[in-house]
Amino acid sequence: MVSRACHLSIILNSDELRSAAGSVAMLPAAPKTYIALNEALTRPSCSVADLAHVIERDVGLCAKILQLVNSAFFGLPRKIGSLNEAIAYIGIQTIRDLVLALEAFAKSSGPGALSQAELLKLQEHSLLAGVIARRINAGDKDKAEQAFLAGVLHEVGWLVPVPPPPADRSAPSVDRALLGAYMLGLWGLPHPIMEAMAYHHEPRLLAHSELELVDAVYIAHSLALEAAGSPSTQELDLDYLASLGVTKGHLDELREHARTRNAPSP
Numbered sequence: 001m002v003s004r005a006c007h008l009s010i011i012l013n014s015d016e017l018r019s020a021a022g023s024v025a026m027l028p029a030a031p032k033t034y035i036a037l038n039e040a041l042t043r044p045s046c047s048v049a050d051l052a053h054v055i056e057r058d059v060g061l062c063a064k065i066l067q068l069v070n071s072a073f074f075g076l077p078r079k080i081g082s083l084n085e086a087i088a089y090i091g092i093q094t095i096r097d098l099v100l101a102l103e104a105f106a107k108s109s110g111p112g113a114l115s116q117a118e119l120l121k122l123q124e125h126s127l128l129a130g131v132i133a134r135r136i137n138a139g140d141k142d143k144a145e146q147a148f149l150a151g152v153l154h155e156v157g158w159l160v161p162v163p164p165p166p167a168d169r170s171a172p173s174v175d176r177a178l179l180g181a182y183m184l185g186l187w188g189l190p191h192p193i194m195e196a197m198a199y200h201h202e203p204r205l206l207a208h209s210e211l212e213l214v215d216a217v218y219i220a221h222s223l224a225l226e227a228a229g230s231p232s233t234q235e236l237d238l239d240y241l242a243s244l245g246v247t248k249g250h251l252d253e254l255r256e257h258a259r260t261r262n263a264p265s266p
Contacts, residue, residue, distance in 0.1 A: 003207070004195065028183065030186075031106075033058055033099050034100040037095075037099060048087045055099060068127070072262070074089075094148060097152060113161035114161075130150075131261045132224055132261075137216060150196040150197065153184065154221060157181070159183075181195070199214050218236075223258045
């Protein structure tokens with residue numbers, strides 16, 4: 001674990017990544033409603049009503065959350081009519097993660113920024129990946145919540161508006177997974193989330209012998225693309241997953257879960 005932490009630290013502090021991050025006029029700041037929720041949760045007297053009041057300050061965000069909670073995305077047994085009910089049903093942690101994801105994917109500006117249509121597509125993919133990652137860890141509530149957060153944030157590096165390289169010289173493409181991990185470090189997100197983001201395309205690079213968070217995001221990313229009908233640039237390594245105890249039957253069950261939870265656009 002110490003070796004892995006040191007290795008990630010070396011990568012995130014490399015000259016190449018610092019140079020890429022430095023080429024951006026301003027890295028996206030941690031979303032303000034997410035920060036306000038964290039501040040509210042530090043107060044011993046904080047209640048569900050207090051959290052709902054924080055979110056309700058942003059009418060658009062409030063509407064998006066209620067739309068998602070009432071969609072197939074969560075598959076709740078009845079209609080949810082208020083934020084108080086939503087928090088009670090899906091939990092404080094999940095609401096906070098949703099706020100972070102929805103705010104993070106709300107806009108992108110500057111040279112090289114994504115269009116609104118691209119942002120929406122990325123948001124939908126990331127939310128579905130979060131649902132799949134949580135399903136993989138359904139047997140452990142804490143791991144499931146962490147997997148959901150890692151899933152919804154795994155592509156956040158694409159929100160950084162990296163200017164295209166000058167036409168008169170060649171430059172290596174920016175590793176968006178590492179750039180996203182770098183940004184989450186600035187936001188103060190936990191190390192396991194940063195690690196899962198940094199290695200979710202190549203989980204083999206991490207020394208481990210059991211299914212971990214990075215593997216959940218690796219699987220979720222691929223199956224979310226598949227469920228949306230988008231071609232994946234990298235097929236799942238079935239032999240690698242089998243060595244971690246992931247069977248074909250388990251993957252098929254996750255595919256079906258992804259299909260039924262493929263959320264509509266917020």
